[in-house]
Amino acid sequence: MPKRRHLLPSIAAAAALLAVAAVAVLSGDFRTAAVAAPNDTFAATAGCGKTPTLTSGTRTISSSGQSRSYNLRIPDGYDRNHAYRLVFAFHWLNGSANNVTSAGYYGLAPLSNNTTIFVAPQGLNAGWANSNGRDLTLFDDISQQIENDLCVDTTQRFALGWSYGGAMSYAVACARPTVIRAVTVLSGANLSGCNGGTQPVAYFGIHGTFDSVLNISQGRQLRDTFVRNNGCTGQSPAEPSRGSLRHITTAYSGCRSGYPVQWAAFDGDHTPSPVDGSGSPNDSRTWTSGEIWRFFSQFESTAPPTTAPPTTAPPTTPPPTGSTGTCVATYRAGNGWPGGFQGEVTVTNNTATALNGWTVSLSMASGQAISSLWNGTNSGTTGRVVVRNAPYNGTVGPNASTTFGFTATGDGSTAPSGITCTSP
Numbered sequence: 001m002p003k004r005r006h007l008l009p010s011i012a013a014a015a016a017l018l019a020v021a022a023v024a025v026l027s028g029d030f031r032t033a034a035v036a037a038p039n040d041t042f043a044a045t046a047g048c049g050k051t052p053t054l055t056s057g058t059r060t061i062s063s064s065g066q067s068r069s070y071n072l073r074i075p076d077g078y079d080r081n082h083a084y085r086l087v088f089a090f091h092w093l094n095g096s097a098n099n100v101t102s103a104g105y106y107g108l109a110p111l112s113n114n115t116t117i118f119v120a121p122q123g124l125n126a127g128w129a130n131s132n133g134r135d136l137t138l139f140d141d142i143s144q145q146i147e148n149d150l151c152v153d154t155t156q157r158f159a160l161g162w163s164y165g166g167a168m169s170y171a172v173a174c175a176r177p178t179v180i181r182a183v184t185v186l187s188g189a190n191l192s193g194c195n196g197g198t199q200p201v202a203y204f205g206i207h208g209t210f211d212s213v214l215n216i217s218q219g220r221q222l223r224d225t226f227v228r229n230n231g232c233t234g235q236s237p238a239e240p241s242r243g244s245l246r247h248i249t250t251a252y253s254g255c256r257s258g259y260p261v262q263w264a265a266f267d268g269d270h271t272p273s274p275v276d277g278s279g280s281p282n283d284s285r286t287w288t289s290g291e292i293w294r295f296f297s298q299f300e301s302t303a304p305p306t307t308a309p310p311t312t313a314p315p316t317t318p319p320p321t322g323s324t325g326t327c328v329a330t331y332r333a334g335n336g337w338p339g340g341f342q343g344e345v346t347v348t349n350n351t352a353t354a355l356n357g358w359t360v361s362l363s364m365a366s367g368q369a370i371s372s373l374w375n376g377t378n379s380g381t382t383g384r385v386v387v388r389n390a391p392y393n394g395t396v397g398p399n400a401s402t403t404f405g406f407t408a409t410g411d412g413s414t415a416p417s418g419i420t421c422t423s424p
Contacts, residue, residue: 083151130171183203187272274287352398362385368408
């Protein structure tokens with residue numbers, strides 16, 4: 001397979017990559033506007049409820065005055081009322097969108113079980129120089145085209161890539177922190193620029209200890225950007241010795257809730273598909289795809305908190321349920337579309353002491369079914385549904401509140417009923 005077995009020539013490729021990197025970094029003028037809602041606020045995209053016009057295959061789009069292209073993979077049995085995860089997979093230098101597609105989007109497509117929309121953009125000159133921010137603009141334009149036509153969970157946008165594609169994923173993390181949920185950078189370096197780079201994004205870096213094209217020190221620098229941004233405890237993760245033919249994955253401690261940093265160093269050269277116990281890269285035997293998928297899928301239906309824990313002022317009018325000494329849950333209707341709707345529940349602490357954990361029960365109306373839920377964990381999707389706090393928002397201070405939200409199928413004109421809130 002061209003992608004996985006292709007290793008860039010050590011010296012010449014490194015020089016070429018660094019040359020185009022200089023153009024990207026010095027060009028400036030990066031676009032900074034987010035395409036959709038910040039990833040700490042779920043919103044149904046305009047494509048939810050629509051009969052899609054986009055189909056899987058190669059699509060064209062006008063971006064920065066140029067005709068660009070990308071490959072799109074829509075899940076089998078696509079449901080227009082279900083919000084899907086969206087993954088951007090960037091190719092390497094002299095690679096292509098077709099290479100990424102034929103390799104299963106770095107091996108993630110077979111693992112996704114039709115839960116994810118995949119995109120493989122095509123770089124100009126088979127790379128990601130990102131001159132004048134043109135490739136970030138392409139990311140924005142593709143995102144907008146897809147989300148206007150398909151139903152995307154705005155808290156579930158991800159990016160990954162190898163080598164130059166890893167550099168582009170890093171650039172997206174730096175410049176679009178309120179859009180992208182998490183990135184994985186395989187054997188990358190700062191080649192496509194880092195406009196911004198001061199806000200947290202969940203980050204997974206993978207790099208070979210004797211990479212002859214992009215030295216592992218360059219990968220560590222990218223990682224450390226988000227170790228700082230995510231508030232993680234600084235450390236020097238263990239890395240395997242030469243000849244051990246293994247990898248070591250380290251999850252950083254102390255990171256802000258919802259913004260983990262993970263680092264995997266492997267005994268190997270410049271490749272996206274290392275294999276433990278072997279010096280020969282292999283698509284079907286590599287451990288990278290499984291670890292990347294686990295890293296991305298841990299965020300399913302859970303938006304990161306804007307603070308830890310989030311607090312807002314209590315309502316000025318006493319809520320209709322509950323009483324002093326208990327937590328109170330109130331419902332607010334959100335966006336609606338044909339065949340579905342969005343709702344939000346506020347959990348308020350009316351006591352003089354902090355709540356340590358909460359449980360909300362509510363009854364969905366006939367024909368309603370929860371399809372995704374964030375900032376909580378639900379038991380059941382129809383009838384009587386029980387929602388418990390997420391790990392990061394279980395503590396609610398005196399006279400403070402937190403929220404969880406959901407999307408559901410059915411008619412949203414009838415609000416859920418019988419809402420109760422309890423706390424241990």
